[in-house]
Amino acid sequence: xxxxxxxxxxxxxxxxxxxxxxxxxxxxxxxxxxxxxxxxxxxxxxxxxxxxxxxxxxxxxxxxxxxxxxxxxxxxxxxxxxxxxxxxxxxxxxxxxxxxxxxxxxxxxxxxxxxxxxxxxxxxxxxxxxxxxxxxxxxxxxxxxxxxxxxxxxxxxxxxxxxxxxxxxxxxxxxxxxxxxxxxxxxxxxxxxxxxxxxxxxxxxxxxxxxxxxxxxxxxxxxxxxxxxxxxxxxxxxxxxxxxxxxxxxxxxxxxxxxxxxxxxxxxxxxxxxxxxxxxxxxxxxxxxxxxxxxxxxxxxxxxxxxxxxxxxxxxxxxxxxxxxxxxxxxxxxxxxxxxxxxxxxxxxxxxxxxxxxxxxxxxxxxxxxxxxxxxxxxxxxxxxxxxxxxxxxxxxxxxxxxxxxxxxxxxxxxxxxxxxxxxxxxxxxxxxxxxxxxxxxxxxxxxxxxxxxxxxxxxxxxxxxxxxxxxxxxxxxxxxxxxxxxxxxxxxxxxxxxxx
Amino acid sequence: xxxxxxxxxxxxxxxxxxxxxxxxxxxxxxxxxxxxxxxxxxxxxxxxxxxxxxxxxxxxxxxxxxxxxxxxxxxxxxxxxxxxxxxxxxxxxxxxxxxxxxxxxxxxxxxxxxxxxxxxxxxxxxxxxxxxxxxxxxxxxxxxxxxxxxxxxxxxxxxxxxxxxxxxxxxxxxxxxxxxxxxxxxxxxxxxxxxxxxxxxxxxxxxxxxxxxxxxxxxxxxxxxxxxxxxxxxxxxxxxxxxxxxxxxxxxxxxxxxxxxxx
Numbered sequence: 160x161x162x163x164x165x166x167x168x169x170x171x172x173x174x175x176x177x178x179x180x181x182x183x184x185x186x187x188x189x190x191x192x193x194x195x196x197x198x199x200x201x202x203x204x205x206x207x208x209x210x211x212x213x214x215x216x217x218x219x220x221x222x223x224x225x226x227x228x229x230x231x232x233x234x235x236x237x238x239x240x241x242x243x244x245x246x247x248x249x250x251x252x253x254x255x256x257x258x259x260x261x262x263x264x265x266x267x268x269x270x271x272x273x274x275x276x277x278x279x280x281x282x283x284x285x286x287x288x289x290x291x292x293x294x295x296x297x298x299x300x301x302x303x304x305x306x307x308x309x310x311x312x313x314x315x316x317x318x319x320x321x322x323x324x325x326x327x328x329x330x331x332x333x334x335x336x337x338x339x340x341x342x343x344x345x346x347x348x349x350x351x352x353x354x355x356x357x358x359x360x361x362x363x364x365x366x367x368x369x370x371x372x373x374x375x376x377x378x379x380x381x382x383x384x385x386x387x388x389x390x391x392x393x394x395x396x397x398x399x400x401x402x403x404x405x406x407x408x409x410x411x412x413x414x415x416x417x418x419x420x421x422x423x424x425x426x427x428x429x430x431x432x433x434x435x436x437x438x439x440x441x442x443x444x445x446x447x448x449x450x451x452x453x454x455x456x457x458x459x460x461x462x463x464x465x466x467x468x469x470x471x472x473x474x475x476x477x478x479x480x481x482x483x484x485x486x487x488x489x490x491x492x493x494x495x496x497x498x499x500x501x502x503x504x505x506x507x508x509x510x511x512x513x514x515x516x517x518x519x520x521x522x523x524x525x526x527x528x529x530x531x532x533x534x535x536x537x538x539x540x541x542x543x544x545x546x547x548x549x550x551x552x553x554x555x556x557x558x559x560x561x562x563x564x565x566x567x568x569x570x571x572x573x574x575x576x577x578x579x580x581x582x583x584x585x586x587x588x589x590x591x592x593x594x595x596x597x598x599x600x601x602x603x604x605x606x607x608x609x610x611x612x613x614x615x616x617x618x619x620x621x622x623x624x625x626x627x628x629x630x631x632x633x634x635x636x637x638x639x640x641x642x643x644x645x646x647x648x649x650x651x652x653x654x655x656x657x658x659x660x
Numbered sequence: 661x662x663x664x665x666x667x668x669x670x671x672x673x674x675x676x677x678x679x680x681x682x683x684x685x686x687x688x689x690x691x692x693x694x695x696x697x698x699x700x701x702x703x704x705x706x707x708x709x710x711x712x713x714x715x716x717x718x719x720x721x722x723x724x725x726x727x728x729x730x731x732x733x734x735x736x737x738x739x740x741x742x743x744x745x746x747x748x749x750x751x752x753x754x755x756x757x758x759x760x761x762x763x764x765x766x767x768x769x770x771x772x773x774x775x776x777x778x779x780x781x782x783x784x785x786x787x788x789x790x791x792x793x794x795x796x797x798x799x800x801x802x803x804x805x806x807x808x809x810x811x812x813x814x815x816x817x818x819x820x821x822x823x824x825x826x827x828x829x830x831x832x833x834x835x836x837x838x839x840x841x842x843x844x845x846x847x848x849x850x851x852x853x854x855x856x857x858x859x860x861x862x863x864x865x866x867x868x869x870x871x872x873x874x875x876x877x878x879x880x881x882x883x884x885x886x887x888x889x890x891x892x893x894x895x896x897x898x899x900x901x902x903x904x905x906x907x908x909x910x911x912x913x914x915x916x917x918x919x920x921x922x923x
Contacts, residue, residue, distance in 0.1 A: 533769035545769035569765030660736030
């Protein structure tokens with residue numbers, strides 16, 4: 160496929176057009192955006208395949224995740240690009256030579272690899288090994304890197320580096336398309352003979368914006384570094400990110416644990432210098448074949464203790480499938496919170512800490528929706544008055560004294576309707592004498608009630624007025640039953656709502 | 661004579677403590693005569709019947725619910741035990757619920773207050789599988805975090821209960837299993853095994869005249885007790901005070917039980 164002209168075809172306004180072409184096809188003069196009929200006229204033997212944009216996107220996303228081995232901040236270009244989002248035709252999202260791209264904010268990361276050149280060579284080589292041809296560029300702005308990677312004069316290794324402060328000069332010879340402009344703007348510029356970025360830079364700014372809108376100037380400024388356009392606009396902090404690569408791929412869980420511990424020690428030092436503790440950690444393993452494996456651990460409070468953090472991962476290391484071996488691991492503190500001073504070992508400082516650690520371990524294993532704490536709310540409606548809800552929800556239990564009323568030990572959610580047997584007294588103060596609940600007959604011997612609970616008028620709901628009775632059957636089972644009267648339908652139903660001790 | 665008897669008693673209790681330590685596998689060169697810490701139920705008759713003078717802390721206790729109708733009674737009994745424990749000891753209790761057993765209703769938080777348990781001293785963990793619950797219980801005991809660990813379990817076996825018993829013993833924390841007896845039973849390594857059955861209540865006074873239910877009345881059966889004898893009691897849960905008490909014998913008649921309560 161590499162040695163004969165090939166193109167992917169998509170459809171626009173009922174016409175088949177070329178979506179992407181390979182290098183040989185480009186040499187023949189075939190370009191993306193061209194009608195298939197025109198292309199066939201130029202080169203009749205062109206082989207084509209339909210475009211599968213979703214799969215392309217998924218692949219690009221996979222590569223993006225894989226790229227996080229170089230820096231924690233990565234994004235794929237089509238997601239970030241506002242201009243392309245506005246485009247009506249989603250099939251043309253991947254645009255320009257080489258299709259989609261990935262941005263890596265490599266600020267402060269290249270020294271981990273021994274310099275920008277080595278990092279780029281490594282990146283291009285590794286992607287080549289996976290089976291893709293890539294071009295890479297490092298520049299001081301996002302726009303310049305984008306332009307250089309696509310239109311720049313690459314060296315044999317397929318990468319370019321624009322040294323700091325040279326964006327203006329390096330970009331000048333590039334075509335205007337390198338500015339991430341919409342196709343109409345590009346066409347309009349071509350019509351008046353503005354072909355390169357250099358041409359644009361020579362013109363007075365006022366006329367440019369008057370004719371082509373502010374978007375063009377914005378892109379131009381962003382590319383040459385007059386306006387900053389960064390992936391994350393926050394003040395630079397050393398990323399809480401550690402990586403280890405192995406000369407020999409590792410493959411057993413003991414090694415993973417050792418790697419994790421080594422990285423945790425480094426990460427905890429970094430966190431200490433920034434005065435933070437980790438709330439969520441992402442442990443990523445890069446296999447030799449380019450696939451990755453992730454393990455997440457989260458804590459209910461910031462932690463900076465190596466042993467404690469290691470415990471969070473305890474049960475999640477064993478099931479890692481090493482595949483053909485793991486060549487690299489990274490650890491990233493995705494969420495952090497302020498944690499002052501040197502953290503004393505949590506295990507030394509008493510029982511309550513042991514408990515929070517236990518809750519963390521349980522949360523990591525079962526999920527925090529499984530851990531519930533009793534909530535008591537001021538409400539007349541029994542279901543609302545007491546609930547069990549996740550401990551992550553903040554709630555202050557209202558201090559209610561249940562002095563004279565007795566509430567059941569267990570409550571049914573929702574109440575279960577019962578079948579009343581025989582004649583039910585018309586008197587409102589009496590419960591049925593016999594009813595069937597869950598296929599068992601309950602013969603009422605003692606009863607107390609009614610306790611009338613009206614629906615809260617400010618809550619519109621289906622519930623009617625309820626009259627609750629505490630009843631005891633002939634076997635000594637005590638139940639909380641109620642009669643619900645709906646004023647509209649005038650029907651009366653009986654329900655079991657709770658079980659008394 | 662009196663002296664002799666007290667000597668005899670203390671000798672017996674010393675021996676009991678020794679045997680207890682050997683049984684619990686505490687290896688020390690010198691056996692110390694410290695009776696293990698216990699949960700006192702607050703019912704003198706029950707506490708004195710139990711070998712350590714209450715439910716041993718570092719041990720597994722099992723509470724069986726014989727029929728679905730007894731669920732609430734057994735739950736309430738568990739809460740009473742928890743309440744007496746939490747009143748004397750610090751910490752939070754962990755209650756592992758079995759989501760398959762929720763068809764008998766969910767624990768209703770207001771009743772915790774009636775049992776004298778502050779809602780923020782209890783955390784629930786809701787899991788599906790018995791093995792997960794057992795894992796969580798064991799993990800909780802090993803962590804020394806909670807004041808008590810309670811689990812609702814449908815099926816387990818001797819080996820698993822033995823693990824729990826060992827973990828409870830090492831942590832010196834109580835572990836309680838609440839299980840529906842109609843779903844099966846097993847041989848267990850638990851120190852005590854209970855069966856709670858609900859009985860018809862005996863209203864008195866105004867409640868009797870109005871035909872209203874009285875205080876919950878249960879038959880509490882200790883059907884297995886390591887180092888002790890089984891026993892059976894009728895107990896009443898005092899709705900007003902929120903604690904357990906021994907019910908007066910039925911033969912005395914309901915009116916007498918009224919006077920016992922006042923006393």
